[in-house]
Amino acid sequence: MKNGLGVSQSIVLFGGTSDIGQAIVNELLRPGVAHVVLVSRNVQDAEGFGQQILQRFPDIDVHHVRFEGEDASGMPRVVQEVIALVADIDVVIVAQALLGEGLDLINNPELAVPLATVNFTATMTLLLALAKQVSHQGYGRIVLLSSVAGERVRRSNAAYGATKAGIDAFALALDHDLSASGGSILVVRPGFVTSKMTRGMKKAPFSTTPEAVAKIVAKAIDSKVRVVWCPGLLRWVFMIFRHLPTAIWRKLPI
Amino acid sequence: MKQKLSGWGRTAWSYSDVITPSSIQEISAVVASPQPRGVIARGLGRSYGAASQNAGGTVIDMAHYASSSGIELDQQTGVVTAGAGVSIDALLKYCVPRGWFIPVTPGTRFVTIGGAIGSDIHGKNHHVDGSFGVHVLSMRVMLSTTEIINLSPLEKPDWFWATIAGMGLTGLVVDATFQMLAISSSLMSVETERLQNFDALIEAMGSADDDNRYRYSVAWVDLLASGASLGRGVLSRGEHASSNQDSRQECLAYKPKVRMSAPPWVPNGVINKLSIKAFNEAWYRKAPPKRKESLESIAGFFHPLDGVRQWNRLYGTQGFIQYQFIVPLDQTDVLRGVIGRFADAGVASFLAVLKRMGKSNPAPMSFPDTGWTLTLDIAAGARGLPELLSTVDTVVLDAGGRHYLAKDAHVSPRAVQVGYAHLEEWKQIRNEMDPTGVWKSDLGRRLGLVDP
Ligand SMILES: Cc1cc2nc3c(=O)[nH]c(=O)nc-3n(C[C@H](O)[C@H](O)[C@H](O)COP(=O)(O)OP(=O)(O)OC[C@H]3O[C@@H](n4cnc5c(N)ncnc54)[C@H](O)[C@@H]3O)c2cc1C
Numbered sequence: 001m002k003n004g005l006g007v008s009q010s011i012v013l014f015g016g017t018s019d020i021g022q023a024i025v026n027e028l029l030r031p032g033v034a035h036v037v038l039v040s041r042n043v044q045d046a047e048g049f050g051q052q053i054l055q056r057f058p059d060i061d062v063h064h065v066r067f068e069g070e071d072a073s074g075m076p077r078v079v080q081e082v083i084a085l086v087a088d089i090d091v092v093i094v095a096q097a098l099l100g101e102g103l104d105l106i107n108n109p110e111l112a113v114p115l116a117t118v119n120f121t122a123t124m125t126l127l128l129a130l131a132k133q134v135s136h137q138g139y140g141r142i143v144l145l146s147s148v149a150g151e152r153v154r155r156s157n158a159a160y161g162a163t164k165a166g167i168d169a170f171a172l173a174l175d176h177d178l179s180a181s182g183g184s185i186l187v188v189r190p191g192f193v194t195s196k197m198t199r200g201m202k203k204a205p206f207s208t209t210p211e212a213v214a215k216i217v218a219k220a221i222d223s224k225v226r227v228v229w230c231p232g233l234l235r236w237v238f239m240i241f242r243h244l245p246t247a248i249w250r251k252l253p254i
Numbered sequence: 255m256k257q258k259l260s261g262w263g264r265t266a267w268s269y270s271d272v273i274t275p276s277s278i279q280e281i282s283a284v285v286a287s288p289q290p291r292g293v294i295a296r297g298l299g300r301s302y303g304a305a306s307q308n309a310g311g312t313v314i315d316m317a318h319y320a321s322s323s324g325i326e327l328d329q330q331t332g333v334v335t336a337g338a339g340v341s342i343d344a345l346l347k348y349c350v351p352r353g354w355f356i357p358v359t360p361g362t363r364f365v366t367i368g369g370a371i372g373s374d375i376h377g378k379n380h381h382v383d384g385s386f387g388v389h390v391l392s393m394r395v396m397l398s399t400t401e402i403i404n405l406s407p408l409e410k411p412d413w414f415w416a417t418i419a420g421m422g423l424t425g426l427v428v429d430a431t432f433q434m435l436a437i438s439s440s441l442m443s444v445e446t447e448r449l450q451n452f453d454a455l456i457e458a459m460g461s462a463d464d465d466n467r468y469r470y471s472v473a474w475v476d477l478l479a480s481g482a483s484l485g486r487g488v489l490s491r492g493e494h495a496s497s498n499q500d501s502r503q504e505c506l507a508y509k510p511k512v513r514m515s516a517p518p519w520v521p522n523g524v525i526n527k528l529s530i531k532a533f534n535e536a537w538y539r540k541a542p543p544k545r546k547e548s549l550e551s552i553a554g555f556f557h558p559l560d561g562v563r564q565w566n567r568l569y570g571t572q573g574f575i576q577y578q579f580i581v582p583l584d585q586t587d588v589l590r591g592v593i594g595r596f597a598d599a600g601v602a603s604f605l606a607v608l609k610r611m612g613k614s615n616p617a618p619m620s621f622p623d624t625g626w627t628l629t630l631d632i633a634a635g636a637r638g639l640p641e642l643l644s645t646v647d648t649v650v651l652d653a654g655g656r657h658y659l660a661k662d663a664h665v666s667p668r669a670v671q672v673g674y675a676h677l678e679e680w681k682q683i684r685n686e687m688d689p690t691g692v693w694k695s696d697l698g699r700r701l702g703l704v705d706p
Contacts, residue, residue, distance in 0.1 A: 002266055004265035007640050007664070087699070088706055136310050138291065138308075138310030181269060181310075182258070
């Protein structure tokens with residue numbers, strides 16, 4: 001459980017190689033953290049980050065757990081594995097997602113399956129399994145990396161945006177369900193973040209960095225906020241976008 | 255009903271099912287079929303951290319348990335039996351007019367007898383009278399089997415001492431019998447003096463020959479003073495006045511007052527370095543430069559903070575922590591170093607309190623021991639606090655010291671393993687008393703005292 005200084009004892013990252021996820025973990029590390037669990041598809045790829053953590057804080061126990069982002073029905077089992085390592089989960093960051101950039105989905109519909117499974121179905125089962133644990137604990141913060149792409153879905157990343165819209169909506173309702181138990185969900189809606197995931201892509205306006213996102217998220221974790229935008233201005237930009245008439249929306253060069 | 259709870263410091267909130275029992279059967283029923291997250295007793299929640307809350311589990315609200323309000327005083331001997339939910343406030347109101355005072359009182363009278371036992375509280379008289387536990391003659395404790403047993407230093411002494419300072423994790427105290435102290439006046443005869451730096455303070459309190467002449471002795475230290483004034487403070491020592499010092503008609507009258515209430519909502523940062531510096535300076539200047547005698551009320555001498563109801567809200571939503579540690583008597587350099595570190599870091603603290611403690615008792619988890627204890631309040635959101643405290647924690651442990659769990663909101667499990675040499679022994683007794691692991695608290699989980 002968080003101590004009186006607001007330091008989390010155990011931090012879990014699903015998507016252990018995610019740049020944003022790692023930046024958030026870095027931002028949360030302080031003396032008093034006891035466990036960090038990196039849950040990744042390729043454990044070796046997360047080991048370097050584990051080493052970095054140990055260099056800064058040799059007393060922290062860093063654990064690696066393997067998972068398959070597409071294995072929706074396997075998520076409860078992975079969550080059990082994590083609980084067996086750390087007992088209670090203080091903060092868990094759900095950062096696994098596929099962007100599906102450049103895929104010709106119209107001509108290859110089957111390529112949408114892994115994208116929809118990782119971003120939506122498996123994230124849903126993961127959130128459910130985490131919600132069960134958090135509500136059992138009577139406290140705990142689940143951080144879902146969503147995206148502004150889900151606020152009004154654009155044709156340029158329709159599949160990705162639609163999965164984010166779905167999981168974002170699901171998480172907000174699940175948070176409502178959790179609220180009486182003491183647990184809660186924080187939905188994070190970043191705009192374009194320069195990271196591994198977007199390498200080679202053209203930067204969108206209001207682009208930001210994993211570190212900047214992490215600062216906003218770390219602050220929001222300590223508050224009662226349910227949704228944050230990164231950068232904050234995007235909240236208002238997308239509020240306008242959401243209300244634009246379709247005719248105008250479709251003309252926008254985005 | 256699910257209720258959001260924290261300790262007095264208003265940090266680390268969590269949700270527990272809070273049950274205010276109306277009968278002992280109701281308590282047995284809860285304990286007989288516990289939730290997986292277990293059960294813990296709560297007194298008046300004056301522990302600063304998470305000692306009497308239980309995220310996802312059950313909390314038994316003993317302070318509002320009506321059948322626990324009985325006080326039976328033997329007027330001749332001063333032996334009293336009180337329900338665990340009885341507050342020191344209620345006890346003093348009943349006993350002081352009858353010429354009896356509680357053997358140990360903390361800095362607030364709003365704690366219960368159960369809480370006094372659970373934390374094995376100490377007061378300004380620890381150097382001569384020891385902590386609360388040594389005055390307990392016997393107690394009735396409900397085990398996780400719901401059986402209620404009698405414990406005393408003679409009957410099952412190891413279970414008795416494991417429950418003293420056991421933080422509620424060995425069983426639920428139902429009531430306790432203890433020896434009160436005879437008084438003939440409700441006034442305190444007090445000597446106050448100002449000491450201009452750390453050395454002067456240590457010299458004045460450090461000599462047992464001198465200090466032990468006073469039943470009560472404690473010093474307030476200005477942690478914001480630095481340089482030549484580092485560790486300056488006000489030493490206050492006293493004894494119960496005798497009726498011939500007291501010119502009042504009713505020498506045993508006792509009517510403590512609550513003067514005001516803190517506003518329900520205070521923005522963070524009202525208590526800051528500037529306001530504390532001004533306050534500390536005024537407090538120091540107000541104290542007489544030379545030893546001066548005066549008569550004070552019990553409330554004024556022991557419980558000055560109780561004059562403001564809910565003063566803990568003054569820190570705003572961030573809450574605050576109280577840091578209390580002890581180091582052995584010969585570690586005054588370490589003590590000076592720690593005070594220096596806090597002064598350098600500009601950690602603003604009201605009323606840091608320094609006290610020389612007397613010897614320990616047989617309770618394996620009891621905090622006090624021969625040495626110096628320093629206590630300070632810090633706003634929980636203070637910048638760099640986790641780093642500063644983790645450094646100081648190490649310094650304290652390396653010097654053979656430890657931290658007081660009733661105040662704790664941040665130390666690591668290792669700090670308890672290193673600081674409490676009898677931890678393993680206590681755990682063994684605890685497992686014997688509670689083999690199914692029913693008693694659990696947020697503090698116990700964080701510090702690894704119990705399984706999650
Ligand atoms: C202003 C202020 C000044 C203080 N000054 C001092 C001081 O000078 N010296 C000192 O030693 N402490 C001091 N304290 C701390 C306080 O005395 C202890 O934390 C005390 O235990 C609080 O009692 P409570 O009734 O509020 O119990 P809680 O804080 O609710 O509980 C404390 C512990 O006791 C256990 N407990 C409570 N009731 C029972 C029961 N019936 N059976 C079994 N376990 C039980 C709980 O599980 C918990 O672990 C101070 C606190 C404040 C707010």
